[in-house]
Amino acid sequence: MCCTPRKVKNMFTTRALQDEILKLKKENDICILAHAYQSHDIWETADYVGDSYGLALEAAKAPQNTILMCGVRFMAETVKILSPQKKVILSSPLAGCPMAEQIDINMLRAMKEQYPDYTVAAYINTTSELKTLCDVCVTSSSAVKVIGSLKSDKILFIPDCNLGAYIAVQLPEKEIKLVRGGCPTHAKMTVHDAEQAKRLHPEAELLVHPECIPEVAALADYVGSTTGIMDYAEKSSKKEFIIGTENSIVQHLQFACPDKRFYPLSKGCVCVNMKLTTLADVYNCVRGEGGEEIILPDDVMKKARKCIDTMLQLG
Ligand code: 13P
Ligand code: SF4
Numbered sequence: 370m371c372c373t374p375r376k377v378k379n380m381f382t383t384r385a386l387q388d389e390i391l392k393l394k395k396e397n398d399i400c401i402l403a404h405a406y407q408s409h410d411i412w413e414t415a416d417y418v419g420d421s422y423g424l425a426l427e428a429a430k431a432p433q434n435t436i437l438m439c440g441v442r443f444m445a446e447t448v449k450i451l452s453p454q455k456k457v458i459l460s461s462p463l464a465g466c467p468m469a470e471q472i473d474i475n476m477l478r479a480m481k482e483q484y485p486d487y488t489v490a491a492y493i494n495t496t497s498e499l500k501t502l503c504d505v506c507v508t509s510s511s512a513v514k515v516i517g518s519l520k521s522d523k524i525l526f527i528p529d530c531n532l533g534a535y536i537a538v539q540l541p542e543k544e545i546k547l548v549r550g551g552c553p554t555h556a557k558m559t560v561h562d563a564e565q566a567k568r569l570h571p572e573a574e575l576l577v578h579p580e581c582i583p584e585v586a587a588l589a590d591y592v593g594s595t596t597g598i599m600d601y602a603e604k605s606s607k608k609e610f611i612i613g614t615e616n617s618i619v620q621h622l623q624f625a626c627p628d629k630r631f632y633p634l635s636k637g638c639v640c641v642n643m644k645l646t647t648l649a650d651v652y653n654c655v656r657g658e659g660g661e662e663i664i665l666p667d668d669v670m671k672k673a674r675k676c677i678d679t680m681l682q683l684g
Contacts, residue, residue, distance in 0.1 A: 383410050386652055390414045393655040400433035401651065402448065404440035405595035406615045406643035409624060411439050411651055420596040421447075421493050422508035422684065425677065428452055437654050439646050441466040442663075446497045449663040450674050458654050460646040462661035467642070468494045471528045471550040477502050480525060484546060488521040491676065492529045494552075497665055501672035503527075504679065509579050510594035511684035513539045518683040531555070535579040535586055555580035557637040558613055563588045566611045566634050573632060576601055577613030585613060585634075602626065615640045 381389075391414060394401055402424050403415035412418050417427040421444060428436060428448040435456040438445040443466055445459035477499055481489060491503040492512075500506055507515045509532060516524060516536055522543050526533035528550030537545040555578055563575060563585050574590040576598045586592050591601045595614060602610050602622050612619045613634040622631045653659030665673075 383648065386648055387414050390648075390652050390655050393652075394437075397435065397655060397657070398433045399435045399437055399655055400431040401437045401439065401655075402427060402431075402444075404444060404643065405599070405621065406617050406640055407439045407646060408617060408644070408648070409620055410648045411646065412621065414648070414651060415439065420508065420510055420594040422510045422594065423596055424448070425451060425493070425508070425681070429681075431455075437651070437660065439651060440464070441469075441642050443469045443494055443496065445663045446665060446673075447493060447677060449665055450497060450500075450670050450677060453667075453670050457663045458660040459663055460650050460654055460660050464642045464645045466494050466552075468492070468528060468550060468552050469496055469499075472499060472548065474498055474502065477527065480527070480548065484523075484525050487523045487525040487546060488519055489525045489527065490516055490519070491527050492532055493677075493680075495528065497669050497673040499527075500676050501669055503676045505683070506676045506680050507684075508594065508680070510597055511680060512536050512579070515680050515683045516540060516543060516545075519543075529580060531582055531586070532579045534583045535592060538583075552580040554615060554638055554640045555613075556582060558582070558585050558635045560584045560588065562635040563611075563613070566632060570609055570611055570630075570632055572607075573609035573611045573630070574605065574607050575611045575613060575634070577634070578615075581613055589613065599625065602629065602631070614638065615643065617643070 401415045403411050403418045429451045437458045439460040441464045449457040489503045491506045493506050493508045517540050525546045530547040531551050533547040576591045577589040579592050609630045611632050611634050616633045616638050619631045619633050
């Protein structure tokens with residue numbers, strides 16, 4: 370009979386730490402939600418792993434009293450807004466999404482004055498304060514459906530001009546005003562990277578996130594959210610894929626489909642904010658000694674909730 374080593378020299382093994390987390394989260398009535406860009410050792414401790422849309426849905430359903438969000442700040446804020454009675458912890462206080470900070474409330478006020486008859490649609494990667502001024506929010510997986518269902522044909526889309534451009538191609542009947550903003554991580558992937566990867570792996574399909582620049586998205590066989598990319602690759606009869614999103618997805622897919630091959634589109638596509646959370650942070654959070662509890666003013670939560678609820682109804 371073999372036994373699992375519990376310690377390497379004087380350190381805990383990954384497995385031992387994971388076992389402690391699983392035990393403590395149960396004892397302390399904690400639900401662990403992990404965004405798809407978290408590391409695989411964290412995935413294995415989570416109650417749910419998914420894209421931003423899936424996380425918002427799960428947050429609203431989770432029966433536990435405390436939710437630990439392993440991801441970035443806007444995701445934890447969304448959970449808090451959907452479950453204001455729950456204690457919501459962000460796994461790493463420093464983990465923000467730079468895109469969510471690109472527009473502040475005064476800039477949005479000025480834009481709304483400039484385009485008074487436009488419906489304001491915000492990518493969910495925005496602060497909760499900004500959401501208080503928006504009509505609806507969207508995620509990468511719900512955007513086309515939600516914006517396609519809006520009565521208005523005039524849409525001011527903030528802050529990701531790449532996702533906005535992708536939506537505009539899918540919904541030519543809508544007039545979509547874009548602002549200059551986007552994900553610095555996905556912006557690192559270039560047409561040159563895509564062409565080179567295709568040359569190196571001529572049999573592979575190219576799967577990219579809509580946060581990529583339009584010129585890269587135009588070369589892709591599939592454009593979708595993190596969960597969308599994973600589902601596509603898992604179901605496809607093809608054997609090789611070039612992955613145009615945060616590089617952790619390459620590793621997760623390799624675990625999910627060991628007989629297929631996955632290649633990163635660019636070695637630079639690493640979200641340092643998503644990578645701030647470690648398994649040790651998760652351990653500290655479930656024993657009540659880490660992370661940051663999300664506290665938002667009641668009026669902000671109430672106003673911001675409207676645009677998230679509209680997304681959930683239309684999506
Ligand atoms: P998803 O909705 O696909 O999870 O995207 C969130 C995100 O921040 C991607 O960079
Ligand atoms: Fe934000 Fe980009 Fe990181 Fe996603 S990958 S959390 S959009 S910085």
